[in-house]
Amino acid sequence: MAWKVVDRNEAIVEAEGPALLSDAVREKIRSFFDRYETKRAALLPALHIVQDTLGHIPHQGMMEIAGLLEIHPSDVIDTVSFYTHFWTHPKGKKIITVCRSVSCEVMGGEAVLNEFKKQLGIGEHETTPDGKYSLVTEECLANCDHAPCVLINEKRHEGVKPENVAAILADPNNDRVTMERSTLFDAPGDSKARDSAQ
Amino acid sequence: MPKITIDNREIECRKGISVLQAALEAGWNIPHYCAHPGLRVVASCRLCLMEMRMPDPKTQEPTWSPKLVPACQTPVRDGQVVRFDSDRVRQNVKRCMEFFLLDHPLDCPVCDQAGECHLQDYSYRFGEAESRMVDEKLEKPKKDIGPRTLLYSDRCVLCTRCIRFTQEISGTHELCLVNRGTRNEIDVFPGKPLDNPLQGNVVDICPVGSLIDKDFLFKRRVWELESASSICPGCARGCFIRVDHCDGTVYRLKPRYNPKVNDWWICDEGRFGWKYVHDDKRITAPVLHRGHEKTTPKWEELPEILRYRFEEQMRKNGPDKVVAMLSPFMACEEAWLLIKFIREVAPQAALAMGPVSEDGENQHFPVGASGDAVRFTILKEKCPNRRGIELLIGAAGGKTLSFEEFVEKSAAGDFSAGWVVGGYPAEWVDKAAGKIAPKFELLVVQDIFPNALTDAATIILPSCAWVEREGSFVNSTGLIQPFERAISPPEGVKRDGQYLYEIAGLDGLYRAGRVRELMNATIEEFAAVFEAPPMPAHAH
Ligand code: SF4
Ligand code: FES
Ligand code: FES
Numbered sequence: 001m002a003w004k005v006v007d008r009n010e011a012i013v014e015a016e017g018p019a020l021l022s023d024a025v026r027e028k029i030r031s032f033f034d035r036y037e038t039k040r041a042a043l044l045p046a047l048h049i050v051q052d053t054l055g056h057i058p059h060q061g062m063m064e065i066a067g068l069l070e071i072h073p074s075d076v077i078d079t080v081s082f083y084t085h086f087w088t089h090p091k092g093k094k095i096i097t098v099c100r101s102v103s104c105e106v107m108g109g110e111a112v113l114n115e116f117k118k119q120l121g122i123g124e125h126e127t128t129p130d131g132k133y134s135l136v137t138e139e140c141l142a143n144c145d146h147a148p149c150v151l152i153n154e155k156r157h158e159g160v161k162p163e164n165v166a167a168i169l170a171d172p173n174n175d176r177v178t179m180e181r182s183t184l185f186d187a188p189g190d191s192k193a194r195d196s197a198q
Numbered sequence: 199m200p201k202i203t204i205d206n207r208e209i210e211c212r213k214g215i216s217v218l219q220a221a222l223e224a225g226w227n228i229p230h231y232c233a234h235p236g237l238r239v240v241a242s243c244r245l246c247l248m249e250m251r252m253p254d255p256k257t258q259e260p261t262w263s264p265k266l267v268p269a270c271q272t273p274v275r276d277g278q279v280v281r282f283d284s285d286r287v288r289q290n291v292k293r294c295m296e297f298f299l300l301d302h303p304l305d306c307p308v309c310d311q312a313g314e315c316h317l318q319d320y321s322y323r324f325g326e327a328e329s330r331m332v333d334e335k336l337e338k339p340k341k342d343i344g345p346r347t348l349l350y351s352d353r354c355v356l357c358t359r360c361i362r363f364t365q366e367i368s369g370t371h372e373l374c375l376v377n378r379g380t381r382n383e384i385d386v387f388p389g390k391p392l393d394n395p396l397q398g399n400v401v402d403i404c405p406v407g408s409l410i411d412k413d414f415l416f417k418r419r420v421w422e423l424e425s426a427s428s429i430c431p432g433c434a435r436g437c438f439i440r441v442d443h444c445d446g447t448v449y450r451l452k453p454r455y456n457p458k459v460n461d462w463w464i465c466d467e468g469r470f471g472w473k474y475v476h477d478d479k480r481i482t483a484p485v486l487h488r489g490h491e492k493t494t495p496k497w498e499e500l501p502e503i504l505r506y507r508f509e510e511q512m513r514k515n516g517p518d519k520v521v522a523m524l525s526p527f528m529a530c531e532e533a534w535l536l537i538k539f540i541r542e543v544a545p546q547a548a549l550a551m552g553p554v555s556e557d558g559e560n561q562h563f564p565v566g567a568s569g570d571a572v573r574f575t576i577l578k579e580k581c582p583n584r585r586g587i588e589l590l591i592g593a594a595g596g597k598t599l600s601f602e603e604f605v606e607k608s609a610a611g612d613f614s615a616g617w618v619v620g621g622y623p624a625e626w627v628d629k630a631a632g633k634i635a636p637k638f639e640l641l642v643v644q645d646i647f648p649n650a651l652t653d654a655a656t657i658i659l660p661s662c663a664w665v666e667r668e669g670s671f672v673n674s675t676g677l678i679q680p681f682e683r684a685i686s687p688p689e690g691v692k693r694d695g696q697y698l699y700e701i702a703g704l705d706g707l708y709r710a711g712r713v714r715e716l717m718n719a720t721i722e723e724f725a726a727v728f729e730a731p732p733m734p735a736h737a738h
Contacts, residue, residue, distance in 0.1 A: 005348070006341045011389025059388060072371035073387040081376040 014058040021064045024188040025053050029068055039069045043079055047086055048185030056087035084138065092127040092134035094175050096120075097151040100137040103144035108161065112148050113137060115162040119169060154181065200276040205283040211274050218246050218269035219737075221282070227736040228282060229291055229320045231357040231405045233270035235737070236462045236573075237366055241268040243357050245320070247290045248272075251279040266290055291324045299325060301336045301380070303352045311407025313420040316738060317355065338383055344372070344392035346412055346466065347401060351383045354408040360384060360400040367463060367573050369564020370394040384408070395576060396563060398469045402452060403462070405738060413470060414450045423449060426684035429671050431527065431582035431623075431664045432468035435575060436673030438730060439464060441472075441665050441684035448472050448665055448685060456730040458677060465576045474623045475663040475685075480646055483690045485658040495657075497692050501701045504642065504657070508543040511615035511640050519614040520544035523604055524591065525552040526581035527621035528694070529669020530678070530724070531713040533587050535698035537594050540617060542703070548597040550604035551587060552619065553626055555580040577674055581622075582664075586672035593721045608634035620645035620652075621661045621694075627651050644694065662687045662694050669695060669710045670727055677728040680710065 021029075028049055032042040046065045050057050057065075057080055059073075066073040080086045098104075098113040113124075116135055120128055127134040143149040146158030150168075153175035157168060168174050199210045204221055211220035219235060221228050231243040247266035254261045260279070266286060281287070298317065306312045338351035361373045361384065372392045376385045386392055392400070401411045423442040430437040430451070437460035440452045451472060453464040486495045486503070495503060511520065522540045524533050540547045556578045563574040591598050599607065607613065609630065616638050620626055625647075632650030635641055643655035652658050666687040670680045687693060699708035717724040 004339070006339045008341050008343045008386050008388055009345070009391045013389075062387070072374075073390055074372055074374035074385075077376060077385070077387050078374035082378050084378075 012059045014060055019064060020054065020058065020060050021050065021068075022053075022188075025049060026068060028188040029065070040071050040075070043069060043071070043076065045185055047076075047080060047083075049187060051086055052185060053187035055093075056090050058088065084136070090127070090131075092131050094132065094153050095134045095136060095151075097136050097138045097141070099139075099141045099143075099147070099149045101140035101144075103140070104148040107147040109148035111162045112150060112160050112165065115165040116150075119165055153177075200274050200278075202274050202276070202278040202280065205281050213274070215274055216270050217248065217272045217274055217278070217280055220274050221269065222734040222737045225735065226282065228269060229316075229324070230270060231316065231355050232359065234359050234362075234403055234462075237359060237362040237403075239271050240358060240362070241271040243294070243355065244268065245291055245294050246270050248287055249281045249284055288324070291320070292326075295320055295325045296330070298355050299329065300331055301338070301352065303335070305353075309350075309353065309407040310410050310415055310420075311353075311404075315407055316405040317353070317407075336380060341385065342391075343386045344397060346470075347392055347397060348410045348412055348415070349384055350408050350410060353406050354384055355406050356382055356384070357405060358384075359403045359405070360409055363396075363400050363403060364392070364394070365564075367399070367563060368394045368396040369566060370396075372397075373400070394565075395465050395467065395561060396463060396574060398466045399453070399463045411450070418444055418449050424684075426665070426682040427454060428665065428681040428684060429582065429673075429679045430464060430468040430471075431671070432465070432471045432580065433577040434579040434581065434584060434674040435459060435577045436582055436671055436677065436679050437464045437468060438679070439468065443665070443684045446685050448475055454730070455733045458675070458728070458730070459673065459679075460574065463574050465574070467576065471623070472663075472665065474646075475665055477647070479648070480688060481648060481652065481658060481660040481691075482688045484660060485655075487656050497697065500659075500697060501703075504539075504701055505543060507640050507657075508540075508615055512544055515614040515639070517544060517546045518548075518597075519612070520547035520616070521550060521599070521604065521608070521613045522547060522617040523550040523552050523601070523619060524587045525619040525621045526554055526584040526587050527552075527623075527664070528583060528587065528619055529664075529667060529681075529710065530583065530586040530590060530672065531669040531708075531710045531717070532667070532694050532698050533583075533590050534713065534717050534721075535695070535702040535704075536617065536619070537590060539698070539702045541594060541596070544615075546596065548599055548604075548607075548613070549591045549594060550599040551584070551591065551601055553601045553622075553628075553631075554584050555622065555624075555626070579674065582673070583671040585674065585676060586670070586678070589672060589721070589723065605630050605634060608637055611637045614638060615640040617642040618644070618651060618655075619661070620647075620649070622646075623663075625649060659694075659697070660687075660691045662691060666691075667693055667695055670714070678723065678726075680727045680729070 029046045032045045033039055036042060047057060050061050050065060054061060062076040062080060063073050066076045080088060096116055099109055117123060120133055120135060122128055122135055125136055141149045141151060143156060148160050150157040150160045154177050155175045200213060201208055201210050209224045218228055218230060218233055229245040231245055232240050246269040248269045250263050250267050251260045252263045341349045341351060343349045361375060364370050364373045372386050372390060374385055376383055401409045423444050426441045428439050428441045430439045438454035438456035440454050441448055442450045442452060451469050453460060453462055455462055483494050484500060486493045522536060557580050558578050560578050561576040562572045627649040635651055635654030641655045642657045643652045644659040644661050645652050646661040665684040668683040670678050672678050695708040714724045
């Protein structure tokens with residue numbers, strides 16, 4: 001055909017070979033089935049677990065989740081693509097999320113974002129060549145009283161100014177969450193061991 | 199029946215329907231995209247919003263509700279008062295249309311849907327000539343989402359009818375809504391294309407030009423097409439269809455609403471099963487074999503030739519050596535005329551049933567459904583009129599044969615004169631049947647394509663495809679359903695109904711309704727045919 005058409009008859013295969021999801025991951029997803037009336041309802045926990053395990057949710061992962069939940073893969077990609085939280089391609093080890101909603105914007109959020117871009121040498125939705133950081137913007141992080149707000153993975157950085165950016169990036173524990181956090185949706189295994197390995 | 203008041207006019211309506219449906223049935227032209235009577239209500243397009251009178255929560259005085267409410271999601275209640283004819287309602291539609299057109303490419307000149315597009319229709323009524331949009335339009339891609347269907351995402355109004363169809367009717371779930379907000383798009387999972395036996399219906403219910411049938415793409419502008427009401431001959435179910443044609447060529451088949459059989463849907467097998475009609479291998483002239491000589495008799499001479507030849511056989515070989523094999527692809531009227539002729543010249547003639555084609559198993563939808571949950575069925579019996587032919591053979595009485603018995607007895611030389619009707623879209627003469635011809639002294643074969651029997655026939659009569667004929671089929675549940683003719687047969691071919699009418703000794707033009715009147719004198723079933731209630735004029 002004369003014009004450009006995206007071909008959806010072809011599968012996207014990221015990795016040839018055996019199943020992506022380990023038995024432990026499958027087991028953890030199955031452990032949510034009892035909580036709900038339908039297996040389909042375990043979709044969000046499943047997506048969190050898979051993303052925490054693989055770093056993102058590739059098409060193969062969506063197919064395997066669909067198989068486990070006995071739903072069509074289109075129902076999985078529907079949900080995955082709705083939430084910006086879920087990634088369909090590899091991201092850096094740490095995600096820096098700069099708030100771009102009103103409060104942060106008026107308090108200088110854009111300057112903070114530009115500083116991150118400058119220091120990391122990447123643009124929005126990009127990942128540093130060493131795979132350490134990905135940079136994204138997001139709508140209100142529900143922390144307007146401490147605008148401008150930045151998240152590094154799950155750790156909140158409040159009242160960030162451009163001049164703080166270097167120090168934040170230099171801190172190896174810049175994503176260490178000090179308050180109690182739920183491990184409900186974490187990859188199976190010892191999450192503490194995972195933290196100290198970083 | 200509840201009575202409701204719309205725009206100061208009181209109407210009576212069916213119980214349990216929505217105000218939108220009631221208004222459409224009473225003739226109002228209410229804009230709507232997401233609502234479809236065959237699908238779950240989502241009330242997402244906001245086009246059908248109306249004003250409604252409700253008791254004030256404090257004073258219980260009936261007052262106009264402060265907010266507009268979706269008519270598609272509001273069930274009718276006795277005494278309800280609503281209005282569409284108001285500035286607030288019109289303002290709402292206007293604003294909705296502005297949003298629907300925000301990123302629309304306005305490519306009507308090259309869009310297949312142009313002329314039957316509800317984005318065009320509603321824009322014409324409620325839209326603005328100028329767009330106030332100052333930003334760049336978002337460009338969404340065209341997607342090849344399956345072997346038969348294209349998706350033009352940039353024309354989509356996100357009504358989600360197509361998604362709900364794959365969830366609720368086909369049960370195959372291929373379609374989904376990806377991304378969020380302005381970036382929403384209909385999509386399939388890569389590598390899991392839209393490919394199920396009912397997929398063509400998503401093109402029909404798409405209110406705009408977003409889902410497009412590759413088979414019809416760029417073939418014709420829709421306003422050039424004419425339509426005939428017909429019945430799908432693809433299986434014994436007998437779905438109501440519309441044949442869209444132009445210049446003697448069929449371009450597409452579309453479903454017609456029939457609450458007793460197919461609702462709003464048809465299957466792909468039926469939808470695309472008409473291609474054989476325009477196959478150039480068709481038989482296009484009658485042929486008379488005299489020894490080794492082949493001639494083309496004039497149509498006017500045929501009734502006499504045929505009558506003479508059969509009577510000659512009667513004199514020569516006795517009254518019980520004549521047989522007629524009727525086809526489940528014949529219309530009831532045609533079969534009745536042939537029986538009338540045969541039993542007139544040979545009152546003891548045997549009547550046989552042609553082969554009843556079958557393929558696979560019955561298929562029920564949504565996939566996996568049974569009992570009351572079934573919304574659509576494709577039958578394995580792949581011919582439209584077995585029940586009708588059985589009914590007529592039964593009513594004629596006398597000697598009757600199954601196809602197997604017919605072949606067996608013919609092969610044994612039990613008959614000297616026979617009339618065999620085919621008309622099957624695919625090869626139907628099996629090995630055994632192919633060998634019976636030499637046993638006949640007179641063999642008339644009426645068929646659409648050449649085969650082993652036509653090759654050996656004394657007289658070949660060309661048969662027409664169902665879109666070239668008119669009559670009725672009796673479906674698997676016993677409904678007698680009429681079909682109109684859409685196009686003319688190929689040059690040189692006379693309609694089966696017409697020549698059978700003349701051969702049966704009747705004068706004038708063959709009209710199916712007229713023949714049914716004659717049939718009704720002896721077969722009471724043909725007193726009336728089944729007609730479905732029409733769809734409201736402005737429903738879609
Ligand atoms: S493709 Fe058509 S039916 Fe599907 S959501 Fe878009 S406008 Fe509606
Ligand atoms: S606007 Fe940034 S946290 Fe709310
Ligand atoms: S909201 Fe009623 S038809 Fe869409």
